[in-house]
Amino acid sequence: MGDLQKLGVRDRHGVVGECPIIAKSFTELLNQLFQNNGERWYWLKEEFESLGDAYDCIDENKSLR
Numbered sequence: 430m431g432d433l434q435k436l437g438v439r440d441r442h443g444v445v446g447e448c449p450i451i452a453k454s455f456t457e458l459l460n461q462l463f464q465n466n467g468e469r470w471y472w473l474k475e476e477f478e479s480l481g482d483a484y485d486c487i488d489e490n491k492s493l494r
Contacts, residue, residue, distance in 0.1 A: 448483035 451472040452458035465471045 445484040446482055450480040450483055
């Protein structure tokens with residue numbers, strides 16, 4: 430968990446607009462990672478087309494409970 434804190438990920442987890450969808454399935458994720466040849470995280474490249482945010486369907490003004 431310490432590594433996640435160092436990267437600043439923990440303070441954005443579960444925040445609307447801060448949880449980008451990077452693949453539509455686990456298979457797609459693995460394929461994209463393999464095709465990228467370890468060059469760079471493919472979703473950080475400029476040509477990556479956004480797939481939305483994990484919380485796009487949630488109204489920011491409503492409680493999740």
